[in-house]
Amino acid sequence: MQAAFVAVGSELLGTDRLDTNSLFFTKHLERYGAVLVEKRVISDDEERIALALRDLVRSVDLVVVSGGLGPTADDVTREGVARAFDRQLEVDESTVARIRDRFESRGLTMPEVNRRQAEVVQGATTIANPRGTAPGQWLEIDDTAVVLLPGVPVELRGMIESTVVPWLEKRSSGDPLRTRTLRIACEHESALEESLAPIYTEFGREGISTLAGGGEICIRIKRFDPGPVARRVEEIFGERIFGFDEESLEDAVGRLLVQRGERIAVAESCTGGLLGERLTRSAGSSRYFDGGVIAYSNEVKERDLGVAPELLERHGAVSEPVARQMARGVRDRMSGPTGSEGVAPAVWGVGITGIAGPGGGTAEKPVGTVELAIEGPAGSYAKTLNLLGDRTKIRWQSSQWALELVRRMLLGGDPE
Amino acid sequence: MQAAFVAVGSELLGTDRLDTNSLFFTKHLERYGAVLVEKRVISDDEERIALALRDLVRSVDLVVVSGGLGPTADDVTREGVARAFDRQLEVDESTVARIRDRFESRGLTMPEVNRRQAEVVQGATTIANPRGTAPGQWLEIDDTAVVLLPGVPVELRGMIESTVVPWLEKRSSGDPLRTRTLRIACEHESALEESLAPIYTEFGREGISTLAGGGEICIRIKRFDPGPVARRVEEIFGERIFGFDEESLEDAVGRLLVQRGERIAVAESCTGGLLGERLTRSAGSSRYFDGGVIAYSNEVKERDLGVAPELLERHGAVSEPVARQMARGVRDRMSGPTGSEGVAPAVWGVGITGIAGPGGGTAEKPVGTVELAIEGPAGSYAKTLNLLGDRTKIRWQSSQWALELVRRMLLGGDPE
Numbered sequence: 163m164q165a166a167f168v169a170v171g172s173e174l175l176g177t178d179r180l181d182t183n184s185l186f187f188t189k190h191l192e193r194y195g196a197v198l199v200e201k202r203v204i205s206d207d208e209e210r211i212a213l214a215l216r217d218l219v220r221s222v223d224l225v226v227v228s229g230g231l232g233p234t235a236d237d238v239t240r241e242g243v244a245r246a247f248d249r250q251l252e253v254d255e256s257t258v259a260r261i262r263d264r265f266e267s268r269g270l271t272m273p274e275v276n277r278r279q280a281e282v283v284q285g286a287t288t289i290a291n292p293r294g295t296a297p298g299q300w301l302e303i304d305d306t307a308v309v310l311l312p313g314v315p316v317e318l319r320g321m322i323e324s325t326v327v328p329w330l331e332k333r334s335s336g337d338p339l340r341t342r343t344l345r346i347a348c349e350h351e352s353a354l355e356e357s358l359a360p361i362y363t364e365f366g367r368e369g370i371s372t373l374a375g376g377g378e379i380c381i382r383i384k385r386f387d388p389g390p391v392a393r394r395v396e397e398i399f400g401e402r403i404f405g406f407d408e409e410s411l412e413d414a415v416g417r418l419l420v421q422r423g424e425r426i427a428v429a430e431s432c433t434g435g436l437l438g439e440r441l442t443r444s445a446g447s448s449r450y451f452d453g454g455v456i457a458y459s460n461e462v463k464e465r466d467l468g469v470a471p472e473l474l475e476r477h478g479a480v481s482e483p484v485a486r487q488m489a490r491g492v493r494d495r496m497s498g499p500t501g502s503e504g505v506a507p508a509v510w511g512v513g514i515t516g517i518a519g520p521g522g523g524t525a526e527k528p529v530g531t532v533e534l535a536i537e538g539p540a541g542s543y544a545k546t547l548n549l550l551g552d553r554t555k556i557r558w559q560s561s562q563w564a565l566e567l568v569r570r571m572l573l574g575g576d577p578e
Numbered sequence: 579m580q581a582a583f584v585a586v587g588s589e590l591l592g593t594d595r596l597d598t599n600s601l602f603f604t605k606h607l608e609r610y611g612a613v614l615v616e617k618r619v620i621s622d623d624e625e626r627i628a629l630a631l632r633d634l635v636r637s638v639d640l641v642v643v644s645g646g647l648g649p650t651a652d653d654v655t656r657e658g659v660a661r662a663f664d665r666q667l668e669v670d671e672s673t674v675a676r677i678r679d680r681f682e683s684r685g686l687t688m689p690e691v692n693r694r695q696a697e698v699v700q701g702a703t704t705i706a707n708p709r710g711t712a713p714g715q716w717l718e719i720d721d722t723a724v725v726l727l728p729g730v731p732v733e734l735r736g737m738i739e740s741t742v743v744p745w746l747e748k749r750s751s752g753d754p755l756r757t758r759t760l761r762i763a764c765e766h767e768s769a770l771e772e773s774l775a776p777i778y779t780e781f782g783r784e785g786i787s788t789l790a791g792g793g794e795i796c797i798r799i800k801r802f803d804p805g806p807v808a809r810r811v812e813e814i815f816g817e818r819i820f821g822f823d824e825e826s827l828e829d830a831v832g833r834l835l836v837q838r839g840e841r842i843a844v845a846e847s848c849t850g851g852l853l854g855e856r857l858t859r860s861a862g863s864s865r866y867f868d869g870g871v872i873a874y875s876n877e878v879k880e881r882d883l884g885v886a887p888e889l890l891e892r893h894g895a896v897s898e899p900v901a902r903q904m905a906r907g908v909r910d911r912m913s914g915p916t917g918s919e920g921v922a923p924a925v926w927g928v929g930i931t932g933i934a935g936p937g938g939g940t941a942e943k944p945v946g947t948v949e950l951a952i953e954g955p956a957g958s959y960a961k962t963l964n965l966l967g968d969r970t971k972i973r974w975q976s977s978q979w980a981l982e983l984v985r986r987m988l989l990g991g992d993p994e
Binding site for chain 1 (some may be wrong): 590591592593594596597598601604605608613615616617618619621623626629635637726766767768769771772778783787789791798800820844846848849850851852853854855857858859861863864867868869870871872873874875877878881882911912929934935936937938964966967968969970971973
């Protein structure tokens, strides 16, 4: 089974945006043994869209077109596809009604331009879009399925899952390829690659890959049965693996906190709230996260975390003693008497203070110097990080190290 | 001048790699007023490459093909291009000699397979590749230049600079195209589109596009002189425009705070630190941001922000009175006496409390109900948001609205 992907949108042909919807589509294709043979990105040009479609339906079984279904004049996917196959566009009144309802449910009047989104290529069936106004369209040209989906990733994903995936499933020859991902944080890819050598010897390289980025390395196993390889990887890496498949580092920490009935609080300077933001990405985070203090200025560090002015003066805001007091301060602050909800007090405190740059570095403490401290129920720990990269990367890596060190302490091991 | 880009390589059609060579090419195209109208990613398939080339030379002035020039059997770009235009491949002995020299200079013998890299499409001239073995090839098909370059980014970049850029420069009509972006937050794209109608009437649609996402709409003007259109857009939208070009909403708020010598503090429940994280993305944020309280649990709201337990009981944690007290609480807390650094006290407090989902919604307060309150130097303001989307989107939009409402209040206008 062969497939093609067409992303429509002049904004995807500029210098700063790339189509990423195709990656999601490809993930599902692979599971069902289908192969993506071509991707195109086309400007908002009716004739180009028509040419591409006419061309691709000749050689593939499935074409997914993303984007260009909005209400504005430069959204011309509907027109392009209609032209490709000499069909008319017909306004579907039930779709108009749905779009109008969507606006009215939010107390708004549907602008007249949105009627365009209800124009359906003759012979196509519409695909419900629970997350947006633009419905999708599905049409069959000879033996090829042509599927028009909105470019908004969250909308496209839901609609691929509700329509394209069942279609692939029905047409696929047998078992889908399955993927198992094992995740490791704060390690070097080259060291990890050496540990993987016996795996490659035993199982070959086929379907086994590593992918590094954002302070994490994913070991990805893509096979009909990834189990045996995954078990060997687990034997080798043990608790260095923080999670499987989609589990994030913050989720892994949350899971361990829940298991132990413990709670965590954060005191953040250079990360400005990022660690708290990550810890609350999961809906269940209220089971283990209380809150914290964003202590960006020294005054807040003093007033709300009990950092002594002398400490700041003597060691500077980016120093181990200050990080330690921040962790202790927020832990103590959040460990007040159990309140009306009867929740357990926080027993973990994390302090982060550092120089995220681009300014503020000195010879002694260059940009990327970050002091991390963790105050846990069985002791405390502090670490000086020397991070590389820009401000965004330094902040992210700081939060990544904080989570990974808490995780190692939660497991009872040596955080080093 | 119109151009197309073709990336050859099955590895670019998988689930985790994207072609990025095209971005480098596009950057140069734009400078010389040339427009990329299509990108294709094609598997290592001779026939598909031939079809693409034959198709593209009909409609563009320049086609750059990247990849598939290696020595191995799956490198078939040379064959594909030769087939597209019914030409032969001829071994260029001077290129063979150059490749052999390259190997020998490193004490190696040229493997026989590398002879393939010296096969040149009949009529093409070779392009020197100082960083690798694969030479590029340049051929003219009717009035279209077809340029074959290796896929290795550093090799491709050097060769674009040495050949494509001078060609563009010679053919460009004069000034390079410039881009101006005007950014608007928390408005509906369709409503905005209606306001843009007079712009389209006056200037046409050419080079004017809108791009919506993440609670923002960018109006992008790409013209030889974007000034006149930009000025008309400014006349129409006025202070609804929060920033230009790359300026983010948090940067715009920061700029206004600096102008007024005022500071801001945040009290975050459902956003868990996201607003603080955004406000500290810029290095200069210490000029206007002190910090805040992540008040995820009710206990923290009571203890650190002075939210009365009765208020929580009577109205619930997600209610206007609680949001108002959070804003007031953090403003008061951060407005303590000026400390050792002599900074001005915070005068703006923001409170956010809401139901980000997926659980926790009720009939009365469904998921997406977010209460926002702002305590400013000249008064306070509160707003109930009814947001759509998943947890990530609801949290992002909450921070987006908080920033936009603060911005409107900083400008002295009605936040509605």
